[in-house]
Amino acid sequence: MSDKNRRLMTPDGVRDLLPGTAGRKRQVENRVLETFSLFGYREVATPAIEYSSTFTGEMNGDLEGKLYRFPDERGRTMALRPDFTFPLARLAATHLAGEALPLRLCYGGSVWRYATGQQGRQREIAQAGVELIGSGSIAADAEVVALAVESLLAAGLSEFTVCLGHVGFLQTLLCAHGVTKEAAERVKAYFNRKDFVSLKEYVATLAVSDRSRRCLLGVTALRGGRGVLDEAAALLSAGTERDSLDRLEETWLMLEEFGVSRFITFDLGLVRSLDYYTGMVFEGYTAGLGFPVLGGGRYDRLLGLFGRDLPAVGFGLNLDHLLTVLERRGVFGVTEALVFVSYSAGGRAGAMAEARRLRREGRPVILDVAARTREEALAEARNRGAGEVIHCTAGGRWTGNE
């Protein structure tokens, strides 16, 4: 393809947001950020370009392979940020090291993830999210889950489910049933992909008792209301520590106090793909969207990579997915009625005065850029979907509604 034709195209995995959609995206992002602010979270913004070492090394499993990388003028490897959690950990360990704990931080912006071989996968993803850094308490877990629910509600989504799990439960179960570390990783990978067919085949090959096999496969059914925690406890042998279940129980009680428990479903087979989660994990789902609209959890080891050993919990919301769902459901009202102000010879000053008056009232106005007849003005206004037309002449003004 020639450069001339390519100039008219956008690369795979990125897209243009056209009039209407782009404004609605800003509206959703602002509402979500306002909700974060109501919970005391303070916005920060980190650069799109960082040293790649901010994102490489331990606990980066999923991200490292998806980095957009390029060298700077001194040969250092730079990367487009694939995530906000790592940069916010950097901030917590540097500029914000002197602030009172826990830190409550939030963000909204794009991340870039290079995914070859996955046709149609978005590579530029708009995210908003929070990180609560410096508290390992259950109250912190509950606050972050409650805020996830409140953010979706504020954005205009009313029907959704937040699935809540704990990476410790499956870990404990695998350990209690004598599954080797390698086999455990593979089992977790099947849970992560929700590939229960392969899971079943694989578990059949494991050198464990039939009861253990039934227990492991039983986790796939541990989805639902609070009773799931009792079913889960039954899979653990007597004497096995059940700290993860106790924490989830207490988290649930707090989510009831937050008034959001009706949105929560337990899912003890939930294993988030990022390998840095250490406790509670959650994902938000809504009908008609094949991906989670948000995801998060507790990650108590990540900050240590940045030299500041602090527990942390947070979530990120995919604004593109959220926008898509909200547009499909028609939750956006009609925007403020556009006014088309036009003029014929001698009416320009009057038209400009009208436009100024209306804009001062907060109404969007297109002021025509050339003199026209009233009939032409009406046609122009119709082309632009204006709800009202004001046409000024030397002698006065004429108002009409479309």
Place this chain on the structure above:
Amino acid sequence: MSDKNRRLMTPDGVRDLLPGTAGRKRQVENRVLETFSLFGYREVATPAIEYSSTFTGEMNGDLEGKLYRFPDERGRTMALRPDFTFPLARLAATHLAGEALPLRLCYGGSVWRYATGQQGRQREIAQAGVELIGSGSIAADAEVVALAVESLLAAGLSEFTVCLGHVGFLQTLLCAHGVTKEAAERVKAYFNRKDFVSLKEYVATLAVSDRSRRCLLGVTALRGGRGVLDEAAALLSAGTERDSLDRLEETWLMLEEFGVSRFITFDLGLVRSLDYYTGMVFEGYTAGLGFPVLGGGRYDRLLGLFGRDLPAVGFGLNLDHLLTVLERRGVFGVTEALVFVSYSAGGRAGAMAEARRLRREGRPVILDVAARTREEALAEARNRGAGEVIHCTAGGRWTGNE
């Protein structure tokens, strides 16, 4: 430097926005975009990553050398967008080809410009701007300049000047005085850099009459109110076309009708650095900032590169510069008073109810994540700059003001 230490740093030319600043930046960007919307401009958003060919070739003089480039998986050269005008021209020529003209489009987001050897120069720049595509009228020129003024006012800036010129004037003058094309480019470059010392030295070497020399140097003094246009006309020989001055005169009259002429200063030596401007050009300046806070003008040839030959006019505003100036001038009021809600044993449910009530009223609330004594809560609230403290116990609640 080790990767471990680099992980804590940000690269040259980019920066973190800390709590407070990041929120104020969002506030400024939203106010500016709301102003664009009041003038009927519709927001669009284009990807950060494009084929580099969108930005290379003709009329890209300043940008091509500053592209962040990297190959994609098929060896095509990608670039981070260095500007929004080229992508919006692409949109006008593709997705928006069927819409009524003129198109009024706006945007807000980051651009990236790679500048080696310029220590301290920002490489990630937050911009907001508009493009009015499909009208060559003076009314379009005036609308865009008026909108630039209104945007700065809406953002909270009250003292600033918009310098207004026309690239055609200097062009006509150089031509009328028989300056060669090469010499003319060099003269324009000195005007662009406002390097009047070198300009004077260079003009002295030109093979033109003394009167011509005086005329060319006289342009440097053509700054000020409307009278400047008459002084400018006097530099042109009788019979030379004075279309650029006539347009500026008419633009001025419309800016008076827009009620913004008090912010306008003519500057006929203004030559914007981008080589695609074809008519009126302008830059916004405010005291204490060594760069223009905004710049724009008419560019009637750019759209042709994208296969759609349309006149256009627009401007871009540097949100980082604007934010810096606004913060220095202390225009941001005190933010909504933060409330710190804490609890001692037995008071948690009451504290959560308080937090919910306050948040419903739109007040930002930090809900403590652990039980504390009232004294500890007061100290915590003070650390966070909360204006009000509510401490709940099993028996009731205590309210205090910091």
